[in-house]
Amino acid sequence: MSLLQVNGLKRVFGGLVAVRDVSFEVQQGELLGLIGPNGAGKTTVFNVISGVLRPSAGSVRFAGEDISGLPANRIVRRGLSRTFQAATLYPDATVIDNAVRGTYARSSVGLVNSLFPARWRAEAEDKAFKVLDVLGLSRRAGVKARELAYGEQRRLGVAIALAGEPKLLMLDEPVAGLNPEEAAELARVLRRVKAERDITMILVEHHMRTVMDLCSRIVVLDHGTMIAEGTPAQIVANPAVIEAYLGKDTSHA
């Protein structure tokens, strides 16, 4: 069953067409990679799917329903979460409070909760602790987020998104800025999360090894258009992809 269907997606900024006619599907349980050179429109595609930007044309269907143009907060409550490129978190809150705030998507404000917040908080912290545990952050629960190492901050970003119990998690360059060990560690964690929680994932990434390692299928964007789609092995061998990344061979020697 396809969980996400992107159809003829187009996004224009003024006169600039950032993304044109992008269509792909994500199957339940799949880990899809979205790659492309700088400025290819990967993040724009992400922002349109997650509701941060409205599509100029085309549609996005999630779990069989049209979600194009819905505000970001409602898309998240339907089970489509995303992380951000930079370490986006609540720097002055503790790690556990950061993760608790990730659970908002799955709890309501409610009068009973408001008058007696103790039970709501206990339940939310319980959920949050489980997520922190998966990402190896539970020992840092009492520390302020700004005091974490950069690698830990990136993992906390993933934890916040996971705390919302998404069906589909979109990761925007999760290993950018990490050293090779940290990147490998995060890739391991993501694989475990996917197996344990049965979460479908889309990964935007520059780091080729991570993409080839994790993804079962890859979509390649260049200058806002889709130039290839296939398994990692097919993508590596695809002449159009090689041209997009390395340039065309013009020396007809």
Added chain:
Amino acid sequence: MRAQDGNKRLRFGAIILAVLIAILFPRFAPNQFYVHLGTVGCLNLMFVLGLAIISRAGQLSMGHAGFALVGGYVSALLSMKAGWPALLGVLAAGLVAAAIAAALGWIILRLRGVYFVLVAFSFGQIAVLLALDMSDITGGANGIVGVPPLSLFGYSLASKPDFYPFALACALATLLFTWMLYRSPFGDRMAATAENQRLTESSGVDTHATQVIAFTIGSGIAGMAGALSVHYFRFISPDSFTFWESVSYLTMLVVGGSAGAFGPVVGVLVLTPLPEMLRATQGLQHIIYGAVLVLCLLFVPEGLSSIPRRLSQRYRATPGPDTSTPAGTRR
């Protein structure tokens, strides 16, 4: 943890003691002026708490006094022209101010940062100008004199010692409400929105609605407090709540600290009597007031209410071996 329980009990005891002192305050007061100052402090606390709720959700309302002015006129006119009981007028004032804030907020809270500050500021200015201009209803620059006093179960609260307990009850109720709001899931969403709106939005929270609701609640409280003060002073004019009142509420919030519900209490306790205490210094009054503000901003930017927490952090940090080795001392 037992230490935490003891801490909680200590804090609870301190609050009970503070409330008792506040209730018995008129008995100790050397003269009526102190009681008057106490009442003004209670009203100020309501204004500042309203502002604190708005700032908790990440917005700065420089038009806070505008809502107080609207509330004041609504209640004064309802009780004088329509013959409403004053207490009902106060409630209506809160609702009208909240309704205006909701409508205004829905439109302007899409504006980020400085634009919201400017529009809120303009609202305060427009409220003053309207009060001046619509002189057939508001009495123009002369204002409205002889607003009826509040009465509770047929008992008039016209005198200063009679009004004080009522003002204190209202202020404490607002404080309790604010405290509960901050602890509630909605209050948590407000704080999250202030700290990182983009991330909160993508955690499934409608941050725009959250800010509009906070703005509505805060401005509604300002409207009620404005109405209460009009029934206390028995007078309202366009000068009653101007931009400078907005600034002074903001100053109290900043000096006291906006992190918790008790910061505004500290700010109000310090800044309500300060101008009176400085009055003896005559010409230096404003200079010293300004110096106190600057010193506060320089040395306790998180507000006076953050001092105990800072001290306890320092106390906890000092014991135990110092693991860091200063550069150059290593052999």
